[in-house]
Amino acid sequence: MNDASPxxxxxxxARNRARLLDVATEVFTTRGVGVPTEEIARAAGVGVGTLFxxxxxxxxxxxxxxxxxLETITARxxxxxxxxxPAEAFFACFRLVVEQSAGKQEFTRALAEAGVxxxxxxxxxxxxxxxxxxxxxxxxxxxxxxxxxxGLPELIALLVGVGAATEHLAADPAARERVYDVVFTGLRPH
Amino acid sequence: MNDASPxxxxxxxARNRARLLDVATEVFTTRGVGVPTEEIARAAGVGVGTLFxxxxxxxxxxxxxxxxxLETITARxxxxxxxxxPAEAFFACFRLVVEQSAGKQEFTRALAEAGVxxxxxxxxxxxxxxxxxxxxxxxxxxxxxxxxxxGLPELIALLVGVGAATEHLAADPAARERVYDVVFTGLRPH
Amino acid sequence: MNDASPxxxxxxxARNRARLLDVATEVFTTRGVGVPTEEIARAAGVGVGTLFxxxxxxxxxxxxxxxxxLETITARxxxxxxxxxPAEAFFACFRLVVEQSAGKQEFTRALAEAGVxxxxxxxxxxxxxxxxxxxxxxxxxxxxxxxxxxGLPELIALLVGVGAATEHLAADPAARERVYDVVFTGLRPH
Amino acid sequence: MNDASPxxxxxxxARNRARLLDVATEVFTTRGVGVPTEEIARAAGVGVGTLFxxxxxxxxxxxxxxxxxLETITARxxxxxxxxxPAEAFFACFRLVVEQSAGKQEFTRALAEAGVxxxxxxxxxxxxxxxxxxxxxxxxxxxxxxxxxxGLPELIALLVGVGAATEHLAADPAARERVYDVVFTGLRPH
DNA sequence: AATGAATGAGGATTCATTCAT
DNA sequence: AATGAATGAATCCTCATTCAT
Numbered sequence: 049m050n051d052a053s054p055x056x057x058x059x060x061x062a063r064n065r066a067r068l069l070d071v072a073t074e075v076f077t078t079r080g081v082g083v084p085t086e087e088i089a090r091a092a093g094v095g096v097g098t099l100f101x102x103x104x105x106x107x108x109x110x111x112x113x114x115x116x117x118l119e120t121i122t123a124r125x126x127x128x129x130x131x132x133x134p135a136e137a138f139f140a141c142f143r144l145v146v147e148q149s150a151g152k153q154e155f156t157r158a159l160a161e162a163g164v165x166x167x168x169x170x171x172x173x174x175x176x177x178x179x180x181x182x183x184x185x186x187x188x189x190x191x192x193x194x195x196x197x198x199g200l201p202e203l204i205a206l207l208v209g210v211g212a213a214t215e216h217l218a219a220d221p222a223a224r225e226r227v228y229d230v231v232f233t234g235l236r237p238h
Numbered sequence: 239m240n241d242a243s244p245x246x247x248x249x250x251x252a253r254n255r256a257r258l259l260d261v262a263t264e265v266f267t268t269r270g271v272g273v274p275t276e277e278i279a280r281a282a283g284v285g286v287g288t289l290f291x292x293x294x295x296x297x298x299x300x301x302x303x304x305x306x307x308l309e310t311i312t313a314r315x316x317x318x319x320x321x322x323x324p325a326e327a328f329f330a331c332f333r334l335v336v337e338q339s340a341g342k343q344e345f346t347r348a349l350a351e352a353g354v355x356x357x358x359x360x361x362x363x364x365x366x367x368x369x370x371x372x373x374x375x376x377x378x379x380x381x382x383x384x385x386x387x388x389g390l391p392e393l394i395a396l397l398v399g400v401g402a403a404t405e406h407l408a409a410d411p412a413a414r415e416r417v418y419d420v421v422f423t424g425l426r427p428h
Numbered sequence: 429m430n431d432a433s434p435x436x437x438x439x440x441x442a443r444n445r446a447r448l449l450d451v452a453t454e455v456f457t458t459r460g461v462g463v464p465t466e467e468i469a470r471a472a473g474v475g476v477g478t479l480f481x482x483x484x485x486x487x488x489x490x491x492x493x494x495x496x497x498l499e500t501i502t503a504r505x506x507x508x509x510x511x512x513x514p515a516e517a518f519f520a521c522f523r524l525v526v527e528q529s530a531g532k533q534e535f536t537r538a539l540a541e542a543g544v545x546x547x548x549x550x551x552x553x554x555x556x557x558x559x560x561x562x563x564x565x566x567x568x569x570x571x572x573x574x575x576x577x578x579g580l581p582e583l584i585a586l587l588v589g590v591g592a593a594t595e596h597l598a599a600d601p602a603a604r605e606r607v608y609d610v611v612f613t614g615l616r617p618h
Numbered sequence: 619m620n621d622a623s624p625x626x627x628x629x630x631x632a633r634n635r636a637r638l639l640d641v642a643t644e645v646f647t648t649r650g651v652g653v654p655t656e657e658i659a660r661a662a663g664v665g666v667g668t669l670f671x672x673x674x675x676x677x678x679x680x681x682x683x684x685x686x687x688l689e690t691i692t693a694r695x696x697x698x699x700x701x702x703x704p705a706e707a708f709f710a711c712f713r714l715v716v717e718q719s720a721g722k723q724e725f726t727r728a729l730a731e732a733g734v735x736x737x738x739x740x741x742x743x744x745x746x747x748x749x750x751x752x753x754x755x756x757x758x759x760x761x762x763x764x765x766x767x768x769g770l771p772e773l774i775a776l777l778v779g780v781g782a783a784t785e786h787l788a789a790d791p792a793a794r795e796r797v798y799d800v801v802f803t804g805l806r807p808h
Numbered sequence: 809a810a811t812g813a814a815t816g817a818g819g820a821t822t823c824a825t826t827c828a829t
Numbered sequence: 830a831a832t833g834a835a836t837g838a839a840t841c842c843t844c845a846t847t848c849a850t
Contacts, residue, residue, distance in 0.1 A: 058829075061834055084819060095836040100821065102834095198420065202413040205403035206420065213392075213399030223392040230388065230396065234424025251809070274844055276812095285811040286846085296845065441830070464823060466833095475832040476825085486824065578800065582783075582793040586800065589783025593775035603772040610768070610776065614804030628850075631813055654840060665815045670842065672813095815847075826836075 065102045067092045073113045081110055111169055118173040121148045125180050135193030138184045139232055145181075146211045178204070195237050206231060255292045257282045263303045271300060301359055308363040311338050315370050325383030328374045329422060335371075336400045368394070385427050396421060445482045447472045453493045461490060491549055498553040501528050505560050515573030518564045519612060525561075526590045558584070575617050586611060635672045637662045643683045651680055681739055688743040691718045695750050705763030708754045709802060715751075716781045748774070765807050776801060 071092040075083050085106050089099040103109035125141045132140060178200065185203055188194040210231055217224045261282040265273050275296050279289040293299035315331045322330060368390065375393055378384040400421055407414045451472040455463050465486050469479040483489035505521045512520060558580065565583055568574040590611055597604045641662040645653050655676050659669040673679035695711045702710060748770065755773055758764040780801055787794045 058832095058834070060828080064834080085821085086819075096821080097823085097836050098834075104821090106820065195420075198416060199413060201407060201410055202403075202416045202420070205407050205413065205417055208406065209399035209401075209403030209417070211399075212402035213395035216398065217391060217395050220391055223389060223395065226388060226392045227395055227399070230385075230392070230421065230424035232424070234420035234422070248809075254810085275846085276844075279812095286813095287811050287848085288809080290846065291809075294846095438830075444831085465825085466823075469833095477827085477832050477834095478830080480825065481830075484825095575800075578796060579793060581787060581790055582796045582800070585783035585787050585793065585797055588786065589779035589781075589797070591779075592782035593772075593779025596778065597771060597775050600771055603769060603775065606768060606772045607775055607779070610765075610772070610801060610804035612804070614800035614802070628811095628813070630849080634813080655842085656840080666842080667815050667844085668813075674842090676841070811850080813847105813849085815845100817844100819843085820841090822840080823838100824836100826834105827832105828834085829832080 061102075064092070064094050064098055068094065068099055068102055068109070069112060069116060072109050073117070076110060076113055081106075085109075107167075111167055115170060115173045117148065118170070118177050121145055122173070122177045122180050124148075125177075125184065129180070129184055129187070134184075134187035134191040138188035138194060141181075141184050142207065142210075142232075143228065145207050146214060149207075149211050181207075192237065194235050198235060206235075251292075254282070254284055254288055258284065258289055258292055258299070259302060259306060262299050263307070266300060266303055275299075305360060305363045307338065308360070308367050311335055312363070312367045312370050314338075315367075315374065319370070319374055319377070324374070324377030324381040328378035328384060331371075331374050332397065332400075332422075333418065335397050336404060339397075339401050371397075382427060384425050388425060396425075441482075444472070444474055444478055448474065448479055448482055448489070449492060449496060452489050453497070456490060456493055465489075495550060495553045497528065498550070498557050501525055502553070502557045502560050504528075505557075505564065509560070509564055509567070514564070514567030514571040518568035518574060521561075521564050522587065522590075522612075523608065525587050526594060529587075529591050561587075572617060574615050578615060586615075631672075634662070634664050634668055638664065638669055638672055638679070639682060639686060642679050643687065646680060646683055651676075655679075677737075681737055685740060685743045687718065688740070688747050691715055692743070692747045692750050694718075695747075695754065699750070699754055699757070704754075704757035704761040708758035708763060711751075711754050712777065712780075712802075713798065715777050716784060719777075719781050751777075762807065764805050768805060776805075 068088070072088050075088055075091060085099055086096050088109075089096045092099070099109070103112060121144065124144055128140050128144065129137045131137075181203060182200050185194065185198070185200060189196050189198070210227060213227050214224055217227065258278070262278050265278050265281060275289055276286050278299075279286045282289070289299070293302060311334065314334055318330050318334065319327045321327075371393060372390050375384065375388070375390060379386050379388070400417060403417050404414055407417065448468070452468050455468050455471060465479055466476050468489075469476045472479070479489070483492060501524065504524060508520050508524065509517045511517075561583060562580050565574065565578070565580060569576050569578070590607060593607050594604055597607065638658070642658050645658055645661060655669055656666050658679075659666045662669070669679070673682060691714065694714055698710050698714065699707045701707075751773060752770050755764065755768070755770060759766050759768070780797060783797050784794055787797065
């Protein structure tokens with residue numbers, strides 16, 4: 049719990065921060081992290097100074113983007129897990145994670161690093177996501193829907209992998225489905 | 239008209255070119271494409287000028303690295319295909335491709351783009367590789383070792399994906415094997 | 429026409445102004461004039477906006493700091509001059525000036541410029557200080573305690589110089605005393 | 619002895635390096651260290667890149683400037699010491715040091731820090747200068763020309779101090795002479 | 809052919825100052 | 830009056846590429 053929240057943040061400041069985060073997410077994922085900060089600021093309709101006021105470093109901005117995304121995914125996964133029975137929940141979440149992170153070059157890499165780790169700030173959100181994934185996996189295994197010898201590390205690796213695989217199949221949904229099919233089949237017992 | 243052939247290249251020049259390519263391969267794959275050209279030149283024991291004489295652009299150097307790698311892989315794949323029966327050859331080549339490209343950040347991405355394509359110069363070598371992969375796939379499918387509905391695009395996607403998955407499992411060979419197992423199982427009929 | 433007087437200034441505003449001045453004095457003298465205004469504001473417990481309301485420019489703030497210091501020193505010098513006999517007063521004031529300005533990097537420079545001069549606003553206070561120093565010098569010379577050919581410009585120069593000399597002798601009081609001794613001996617007749 | 623000299627340096631490179639050093643000396647001493655590197659480069663007739671090739675950091679450039687100056691002064695002081703009898707040599711060197719460093723804002727500060735110290739690279743040259751000054755002082759004291767209780771720290775402090783004093787007396791040579799007179803008188807026995 | 813010095817556009821970051829709240 | 834968010838010019842430094850030696 050974070051009672052010592054950073055401070056309420058004025059309405060306009062909050063708006064700018066959000067804009068920045070949205071724009072950065074979009075820009076980083078479509079064009080990579082090499083995009084100049086200035087361009088991100090411009091796209092968000094603010095000056096560079098504002099960007100740097102909210103995120104003291106370009107890296108901090110990237111981190112914030114990744115954290116937010118992890119949190120969103122984790123939340124949705126939790127919801128899915130609550131509403132659905134284990135087997136179905138597992139596979140639905142698999143797709144969810146892949147779809148939310150695929151097509152996002154650097155983000156995929158960041159997710160990948162959740163297997164090893166990263167910057168302290170990411171720690172928490174990636175840990176949470178890991179925890180959620182572990183639960184889903186365990187549930188699906190108990191329900192007999194996933195081979196029991198599959199562990200968390202390879203699950204994460206497969207998420208990353210399918211994300212990468214999928215990324216270049218954007219134009220071919222049928223092929224994408226076949227990738228899922230191969231992997232899901234491979235994950236099921238026998 | 240000059241000689242059509244790209245010039246015989248003096249012995250030392252050829253040596254430099256080869257050194258450069260080796261060093262660049264090593265450096266790009268271990269530290270990413272962000273490494274300054276100057277550093278690559280130094281590591282190869284030549285001046286930057288020499289590097290740029292051989293490769294007019296940093297990108298050209300990267301391309302040459304990728305092309306050479308593709309050619310090597312393709313050649314080994316061809317060898318494997320010739321020496322082994324279709325089913326075995328297919329899975330052996332799958333591993334070969336993954337292992338040769340995995341752990342190579344940017345290279346993986348380059349290979350990935352072979353699914354859609356890239357710079358004209360890569361065309362040929364990636365086409366060759368694609369041809370080889372298509373043959374292997376067809377062979378394995380005729381032998382009943384791979385599900386018939388799997389197509390080339392998703393095969394390539396899976397290669398890229400397993401490469402990505404594998405990249406962060408360097409320290410855990412058992413998990414890596416399980417990833418292969420999942421995907422290979424998923425590729426086989428039933 | 430507005431009131432000629434600079435406005436009575438609300439109680440809290442006056443308090444802020446004073447705080448700002450104190451903090452700025454401390455910060456400028458210990459860490460140099462390079463310190464960001466924002467930091468000074470924070471240290472004074474106000475927002476930057478408030479700082480700039482009181483001092484329209486960073487330079488204006490620095491100036492106010494210097495002026496206040498000059499005035500303080502001048503006042504103490506006047507007091508000393510009134511209470512003590514000329515010879516003693518002169519040397520005591522010399523020390524006073526040096527000690528109040530020494531160790532204060534930028535301030536020393538500002539004081540130094542009093543020899544040539546500066547911003548209009550400093551004019552008055554530096555003139556006053558100059559007047560006071562001139563009187564002290566004259567008194568000491570009439571009392572036969574200081575060589576008659578020493579003029580105001582070199583007195584100021586020596587004050588600045590001893591300040592500079594002293595600044596790096598903070599840890600060695602004995603050496604500092606010897607510096608004073610050298611200069612005071614040199615100032616006395618024969 | 620520096621047998622492992624950094625490398626011969628091509629003629630043009632050496633020329634540029636020297637130009638840069640000269641220009642930087644001039645610019646830093648007349649306008650302070652705040653001057654943009656770009657301006658220094660332009661004044662030296664080279665691009666910024668060249669400046670940074672020779673001096674990897676602005677600070678490194680400043681350091682090089684200071685070192686060169688210290689070395690020059692030390693060399694001249696050594697020469698003076700060799701050619702003149704102790705008493706005279708001491709006072710001549712005092713003036714030399716002051717005149718070479720005075721009027722040079724930041725340089726003075728650097729010299730001053732020789733009392734405490736600085737960046738490793740400066741170490742050597744400032745140590746050499748300190749050694750030279752110590753010899754001169756000892757010689758003059760043995761010759762009975764300087765009070766025996768004066769130590770090296772306060773000598774350095776006085777050099778810095780007279781430099782600072784002198785700096786603002788550029789237009790008044792007579793006053794400057796009187797400053798020297800005061801300090802030299804104070805340094806002599808009785 | 810090789811070398812490495814020179815170039816300068818480009819990019820991240822800081823900070824005095826303004827202005828909406 | 831106070832606040833602190835926004836601004837953007839200014840600055841240091843990097844690096845792909847060119848060119849004199």
